[in-house]
Structure formats: C-alpha cells, structure tokens
Amino acid sequence: MDIHKLTKQLFVKNDSKIVMYVGDGLGGLPQQPGGLTELETAKTPNLDKLAREGVLGCTIPVAPGIAPGSGPGHLGLFGYDPVKYVIGRGALEATGIGFKLEPGDVAIRANFCTIDEKGNITDRRASRIPTEESAPLAIKLRDVKIPGIEVFVEPVKEHRFVIVLRGKGLEGHVADTDPQATGVPPLEPVATAAGSQKTVDALKQFVKQARQLLAGEKKANCCTLRGVASKPALPSYEEVYGLKAAAIAVYPMYKGLAQLVGMDVIGEAKTLSEQMDVLESAWGDYDFFFIHYKYTDSSGEDGNFDLKVQKTEEYDSAVPRIMALKPDVFIATGDHSTPAMLSSHSWHPVPTLLWAKNCRCDRSEAFGENECSRGGMGQFAAKHLMTLALANAGRLGKYGA
Amino acid sequence: MDIHKLTKQLFVKNDSKIVMYVGDGLGGLPQQPGGLTELETAKTPNLDKLAREGVLGCTIPVAPGIAPGSGPGHLGLFGYDPVKYVIGRGALEATGIGFKLEPGDVAIRANFCTIDEKGNITDRRASRIPTEESAPLAIKLRDVKIPGIEVFVEPVKEHRFVIVLRGKGLEGHVADTDPQATGVPPLEPVATAAGSQKTVDALKQFVKQARQLLAGEKKANCCTLRGVASKPALPSYEEVYGLKAAAIAVYPMYKGLAQLVGMDVIGEAKTLSEQMDVLESAWGDYDFFFIHYKYTDSSGEDGNFDLKVQKTEEYDSAVPRIMALKPDVFIATGDHSTPAMLSSHSWHPVPTLLWAKNCRCDRSEAFGENECSRGGMGQFAAKHLMTLALANAGRLGKYGA
Numbered sequence: 001m002d003i004h005k006l007t008k009q010l011f012v013k014n015d016s017k018i019v020m021y022v023g024d025g026l027g028g029l030p031q032q033p034g035g036l037t038e039l040e041t042a043k044t045p046n047l048d049k050l051a052r053e054g055v056l057g058c059t060i061p062v063a064p065g066i067a068p069g070s071g072p073g074h075l076g077l078f079g080y081d082p083v084k085y086v087i088g089r090g091a092l093e094a095t096g097i098g099f100k101l102e103p104g105d106v107a108i109r110a111n112f113c114t115i116d117e118k119g120n121i122t123d124r125r126a127s128r129i130p131t132e133e134s135a136p137l138a139i140k141l142r143d144v145k146i147p148g149i150e151v152f153v154e155p156v157k158e159h160r161f162v163i164v165l166r167g168k169g170l171e172g173h174v175a176d177t178d179p180q181a182t183g184v185p186p187l188e189p190v191a192t193a194a195g196s197q198k199t200v201d202a203l204k205q206f207v208k209q210a211r212q213l214l215a216g217e218k219k220a221n222c223c224t225l226r227g228v229a230s231k232p233a234l235p236s237y238e239e240v241y242g243l244k245a246a247a248i249a250v251y252p253m254y255k256g257l258a259q260l261v262g263m264d265v266i267g268e269a270k271t272l273s274e275q276m277d278v279l280e281s282a283w284g285d286y287d288f289f290f291i292h293y294k295y296t297d298s299s300g301e302d303g304n305f306d307l308k309v310q311k312t313e314e315y316d317s318a319v320p321r322i323m324a325l326k327p328d329v330f331i332a333t334g335d336h337s338t339p340a341m342l343s344s345h346s347w348h349p350v351p352t353l354l355w356a357k358n359c360r361c362d363r364s365e366a367f368g369e370n371e372c373s374r375g376g377m378g379q380f381a382a383k384h385l386m387t388l389a390l391a392n393a394g395r396l397g398k399y400g401a
Numbered sequence: 402m403d404i405h406k407l408t409k410q411l412f413v414k415n416d417s418k419i420v421m422y423v424g425d426g427l428g429g430l431p432q433q434p435g436g437l438t439e440l441e442t443a444k445t446p447n448l449d450k451l452a453r454e455g456v457l458g459c460t461i462p463v464a465p466g467i468a469p470g471s472g473p474g475h476l477g478l479f480g481y482d483p484v485k486y487v488i489g490r491g492a493l494e495a496t497g498i499g500f501k502l503e504p505g506d507v508a509i510r511a512n513f514c515t516i517d518e519k520g521n522i523t524d525r526r527a528s529r530i531p532t533e534e535s536a537p538l539a540i541k542l543r544d545v546k547i548p549g550i551e552v553f554v555e556p557v558k559e560h561r562f563v564i565v566l567r568g569k570g571l572e573g574h575v576a577d578t579d580p581q582a583t584g585v586p587p588l589e590p591v592a593t594a595a596g597s598q599k600t601v602d603a604l605k606q607f608v609k610q611a612r613q614l615l616a617g618e619k620k621a622n623c624c625t626l627r628g629v630a631s632k633p634a635l636p637s638y639e640e641v642y643g644l645k646a647a648a649i650a651v652y653p654m655y656k657g658l659a660q661l662v663g664m665d666v667i668g669e670a671k672t673l674s675e676q677m678d679v680l681e682s683a684w685g686d687y688d689f690f691f692i693h694y695k696y697t698d699s700s701g702e703d704g705n706f707d708l709k710v711q712k713t714e715e716y717d718s719a720v721p722r723i724m725a726l727k728p729d730v731f732i733a734t735g736d737h738s739t740p741a742m743l744s745s746h747s748w749h750p751v752p753t754l755l756w757a758k759n760c761r762c763d764r765s766e767a768f769g770e771n772e773c774s775r776g777g778m779g780q781f782a783a784k785h786l787m788t789l790a791l792a793n794a795g796r797l798g799k800y801g802a
C-alpha cells in the first residue's frame with residue numbers, strides 16, 4: 001500500500017505542532033538475557049513521565065529481521081517505504097557530506113587509485129592515502145570541465161571523494177568501474193539502462209581529464225567510480241503531508257536525509273543544547289520538527305554499554321525544553337536499534353513513544369524495550385508512524401464516507 | 402497480498418456457524434489520560450465472560466492513523482482490502498438509502514439547485530429545500546426517459562437525491578457537474594476515462610429533461626451531478642469464503658454494504674431485540690451472520706460519553722441470546738472507533754474479541770481497549786479478521802503441502 005496516496009488525499013492543515021525526536025540507534029539489548037537494556041538502565045525521568053501519559057509501541061524499520069542503514073532507517077520514520085524508495089550509494093554519500101543534491105543530479109562515489117605506466121591498477125585505494133593529502137587532489141579535480149555539465153567534486157576521507165554531475169538528461173544507471181582487482185585497468189563506464197549514455201560520456205571525460213590533472217602523483221594518479229545514482233525522487237513533506245517541516249541535526253548525513261524529503265535544515269547547532277536553542281527560536285515557523293541526536297548510536301557502535309546509557313540520559317535531558325514549547329504531538333523513537341552488545345545496527349524493533357492529548361494512553365510505566373513491546377501501539381512498520389503523528393495532530397480527514 | 406486468492410483456494414464447507422457482531426464505532430477514549438474508555442466503563446458481563454474464555458486483539462480498519470468512514474470500515478471487517486476496493490460516492494449514497502445496485506449500474510449523487518433565466522446557478526442547494534418539498538420533485542424526475550437505459554430516481558434529504566442508470570455499456574468515470582460557484586451554469590457532464598461516453602450522453606439527456614420537468618419551480622428548477630460511480634465489483638462471500646451469509650441490520654447503509662458482498666439482508670428488525678428474533682428464526686439457514694448495532698457510533702458522534710456507555714451495555718445485553726444458539730465462532734468488534742471525546746470516527750485501533758473452542762485463550766480479564774491492546778491476537782489489519790473467523794470455524798484447509 002502506498003500510504004502517501006491516502007495522506008495526499010486526506011491531509012488537512014491546522015496550527016498543531018509535531019516533534020519527532022530521534023535518538024539514533026535508540027533500541028538496545030541487555031548485557032545478559034533477562035537483564036536491562038541501555039534504555040532501561042538509563043535514568044530517563046522525562047521520557048518515563050511521557051510514557052505514563054502517552055502510548056508506547058515498537059517500530060520495525062524495514063521488515064522483521066532487517067537491520068537498516070541510516071538511509072532506510074530515516075526514510076521509514078519519515079513515512080517513506082524504505083523498500084520502495086532507495087537512495088543510491090552515490091546520492092547517500094553526497095547527502096552524507098552535506099552536499100545539497102538538486103533534482104536530476106547524478107552523484108558518484110569515487111576512489112583514488114594508483115595505476116602503473118601501462119594503466120593497470122597497482123593499488124585500488126591509492127595506498128590508503130591520508131585525507132590531508134587526498135583532499136587537495138579532490139579539489140584539484142574541480143578543474144575538470146565538461147561542456148554542458150556542471151561538475152562538483154568534494155573530498156570525503158582518505159581515498160574517497162564524491163563527484164556530482166548537474167545538467168540536462170543525466171541518469172544514474174551506470175556500472176561501477178572498479179574492477180575489484182589489481183593488474184588490470186579500471187573498467188570503462190558502461191550504461192546499465194537506456195537513458196544513461198550521456199552520463200557515461202561525461203564520466204569518460206571526467207576520468208580522462210582526472211588522469212591528466214593527477215599525472216605525476218605517486219599514490220593517487222587515477223580514480224574509479226562506484227554507486228552512480230540520481231537524486232532519489234522523494235515527494236516532499238509539504239506534498240504528501242501538507243507539513244512545513246524543519247530538521248535540527250548536528251551531522252551532515254541527517255541534515256541531508258531530511259533535505260531529501262523537503263525539510264528545511266535549520267540552525268548550526270553543534271550540541272543538543274544548541275539544538276534546543278534552534279528549536280525554540282524556530283518554533284513559530286514550522287509545523288513539524290525532526291530533531292536528531294547521534295550519540296545513542298555512536299556509543300552503541302563503539303560497543304560501550306555504559307556510555308550508551310549515559311548518552312541515553314543526555315537524550316532524555318532535553319525533553320523538558322521540548323515539552324515546554326507545548327507540542328501537540330511528541331514522538332521519541334530511533335531509526336533502528338544499535339545494541340552495544342552487537343556494536344552495530346540491528347534488526348530489533350525500536351522503542352517508540354507517542355504523546356498527544358487523544359493518543360489513548362496505555363498505562364505504561366516507563367520508556368523501555370520491554371514496556372514498548374507490550375504497548376498500546378503494538379509493533380508496526382516505522383513507515384506508519386507519520387500517519388499516527390498526523391492523526392494525533394488532527395491533520396488527517398476521514399477516509400471514505 | 403490479496404487474501405481472497407488464498408481463501409478461494411483453501412475454504413472448505415462444514416456445518417459451523419460464525420457470528421460477527423459489530424458495534425459500530427465501538428472503540429473509544431477515556432475522558433482523561435489513564436482513565437477508562439466508554440467500553441471499559443460500561444458493565445459488559447457477557448462480553449467480559451467471553452473475553453476470559455476467548456482471545457482479544459485490536460483491529461486496524463485501514464492503516465495506522467487512518468480514520469475510516471462506514472464503507473471502508475465495513476469492507477475491512479468483511480475481509481476486503483479497503484484501499485483496493487473503493488466504493489464510489491454515488492454507489493455508497495445509493496447503498497445507504499437501501500437501493501439494491503446491480504452489476505453494471507451507475508449511481509449518481511444529485512443536488513437540486515436554482516438557476517436564473519440565463520441558466521446560471523443562483524443557489525447550489527436550492528435554498529436547502531425541505532425534504533417534504535424536494536421528495537415529490539425527485540419522484541417527478543422518474544418521468545425522465547432515456548432510450549435503452551432504465552432510470553431510477555430516489556429522494557434522499559433536502560436538496561439531495563440519487564439517480565441510478567441501468568443498461569449495457571455504462572461506466573462511472575464522469576466528472577462532477579457542480580461548478581462549486583454561483584453565477585455560472587452547471588458544468589456539462591464530461592467523461593474522465595474512455596468507456597464512459599454512453600453515461601455522459603445519458604446524463605446530458607437526464608439533465609435536459611429534468612430542467613423541462615422542473616420548469617416553473619421556484620427553488621429546485623435544475624440539478625447538478627456528483628460522485629458518479631459504478632457498482633463496485635466485489636466478489637461475494639460465497640465466492641471467496643464459501644459462506645452463505647446473512648446480514649441483520651436496522652439501517653439501510655449497513656444492509657447495503659452487506660448486499661455489496663453478496664450477503665442476504667434478512668428481516669425487518671427495528672430494535673436489537675427484533676434483530677435477535679430474526680437471528681433465531683434464520684439460524685438454520687446460514688453459515689455466517691453479520692449483526693449490526695448502530696448506537697455505539699451515534700452516541701459517540703454526539704459526544705455523549707455516558708450515552709455511549711449505556712449503548713455499549715445494550716450491545717452487551719444481546720450476547721446471551723446469540724450464545725444460546727451455540728455459534729462455533731463469535732466475534733465482537735467495531736468498524737472503527739468513535740470516541741465520544743472526539744465526536745467523530747477516529748483512527749484508534751478497534752477492540753476485538755474472538756471466541757471459539759480452539760482460539761488459544763489469552764487469559765484476558767475483560768473486554769476493553771487496554772486489555773485488547775495486549776491481547777493474544779495482537780494488533781492486525783481488520784481485513785484479516787475473516788480468515789481468523791474461518792480458521793476458527795474449521796473452514797480453511799492447509800496452505801501448501
């Protein structure tokens with residue numbers, strides 16, 4: 001079911017405010033079976049109070065058993081079916097470094113590599129060239145000129161950089177040129193679908209000029225191309241929900257994901273407290289606020305249970321400033337679970353709290369995985385969270401007579 | 402997933418009896434967070450007993466967050482995907498006044514309007530003409546004759562009436578002719594898809610003759626057409642479930658919805674007690690009984706919490722007469738929630754009780770929203786309720802070897 005077919009038909013506008021407060025990788029696991037998870041161990045008095053007044057549930061980011069990356073994890077929360085809407089690797093990489101893709105842009109993950117005098121690859125990652133050496137080379141590649149096409153080159157890290165092509169008639173169906181082997185030359189760009197020939201021609205020119213610009217470099221004297229992808233065609237929040245939406249995030253990836261669905265990225269916050277400053281100052285200007293908190297995920301990825309507990313407490317500590325603004329709907333959730341015990345994203349359902357006047361309180365006692373799995377919202381696909389938010393904000397009309 | 406693909410393949414026939422007892426708008430909300438809902442407040446000893454012996458759950462009529470009208474609400478309960486099967490406005494209006502649509506019929510909601518001597522609309526609702534004045538005019542329009550097409554005209558209320566066209570080759574894709582403005586003439590009927598030209602031609606003739614028949618009327622001297630729709634092509638209960646099904650309802654809308662899926666509408670009951678009389682007398686003749694109780698919804702729509710409590714107790718009071726007939730499967734549920742606190746249909750999951758010998762009792766204590774949200778059936782799309790009913794009646798074979 002395309003839920004946006006319904007929401008486009010049914011949304012109504014009003015003065016309500018919705019806050020979606022995302023603790024990245026919020027869900028966790030206990031250190032031993034039957035123990036408490038990071039969230040259950042953490043002292044979260046503010047979220048616990050809202051749990052008692054609101055309704056809990058567990059969101060399933062993509063499908064049971066599927067551990068999502070940040071892209072599909074957030075698309076689900078934003079109400080976009082993460083199986084239907086795929087953000088190509090190149091587009092995600094560009095988004096992740098804060099590059100603002102425009103419709104029709106094609107983005108490519110590129111690797112510096114080393115070739116010998118015969119043109120065969122001797123090192124696919126240019127001896128893992130350090131960023132301080134590779135970044136100036138990426139910037140040098142901005143001198144590539146392709147008639148009729150605007151070329152952007154952005155350094156990323158070590159041997160990695162991003163290329164974005166902007167121009168008419170570009171499509172993103174082009175095979176990777178990394179041969180996944182040494183002793184052979186990079187592959188030629190080849191279209192994998194009709195309509196991408198213009199991109200292929202541009203990329204051939206790019207590589208040719210890049211080799212000239214990099215001639216003489218010891219490590220990074222050539223490049224390979226991967227994950228060629230158009231900007232995904234995601235309908236905007238305004239279009240599908242009638243919401244003027246803002247994103248308040250610290251990291252470029254989450255700003256980028258929010259931009260892909262048409263949210264305004266606001267503020268330059270570097271800390272949670274600064275994010276709250278931004279929220280307070282923009283409160284009157286938007287219907288919907290996506291607030292992203294990163295450290296519940298990064299501490300989980302580090303496998304540091306105690307640090308994740310501490311970061312979860314920090315996540316909780318900002319809640320009073322949000323609630324002081326009197327949102328109509330407040331949601332606390334994650335884009336996926338990142339149990340410290342696994343040091344990685346996982347498939348476990350994500351604890352989710354919805355607080356609103358008419359949410360049908362389920363008499364939960366606290367915000368945690370166990371309470372959420374028995375909560376009044378049940379377990380449900382994350383892509384349905386936005387319709388629940390809209391309904392609780394009085395922003396959805398009746399379906400059918 | 403098209404569940405009927407499976408049921409058509411798997412259904413078996415036996416002597417079991419299934420009762421689906423629908424309390425319209427059954428779900429509710431507490432008057433304050435953490436309080437009791439209408440259903441939880443009501444004394445429902447009969448349903449509570451069945452809750453202790455049976456299994457509870459919550460049905461989601463269409464999708465999380467979506468508040469349905471009666472049409473999609475009942476289609477879901479009947480096991481028809483309410484997003485796939487859409488009952489057009491005209492067909493629902495005809496159904497709602499008890500008109501028995503036949504396959505191929507096209508139904509239209511029509512409005513009497515007032516036009517001036519130039520043909521421009523001066524009042525889109527004919528001065529909200531009272532029903533006692535408008536009904537005879539609708540009946541007068543039965544004199545419209547269109548070669549090869551049978552024309553039915555039925556009064557509804559005030560300026561509203563229904564037209565049904567019956568004949569070969571009619572389709573329902575025709576734009577509304579209400580210009581949504583005064584000072585301009587009604588729009589000409591226009592086909593919005595190939596195949597509907599014959600309907601367009603018939604409607605042009607209808608309007609032309611209607612103007613002649615209404616000439617001289619002060620208020621209602623013309624009409625506009627809206628919601629043109631064919632009878633929806635719903636496979637029958639017999640076809641998809643192998644069930645001989647009967648509907649026992651008081652109001653035409655619910656009789657009509659049941660007829661659309663091939664149920665026999667039986668009896669002329671005006672009260673719940675008379676509905677039980679009909680049930681008892683027809684018990685031997687059918688496999689499946691849909692019993693519709695309206696007042697849990699209408700009291701909710703009125704915003705009257707106490708009255709909804711009282712009507713819920715009346716709903717409960719008929720249960721012993723149903724159970725005395727020894728059904729194999731008994732289901733109590735609603736087509737949607739209608740919390741008195743909202744005075745409207747809502748998106749909240751609907752408390753649902755299934756009682757059968759092998760239902761896997763979940764040790765619930767009573768029938769109410771909170772118990773249901775933690776019940777053994779979990780939360781699930783209403784469209785899956787019919788397969789649970791069939792399975793519990795021993796009427797579904799094994800899928801695959």
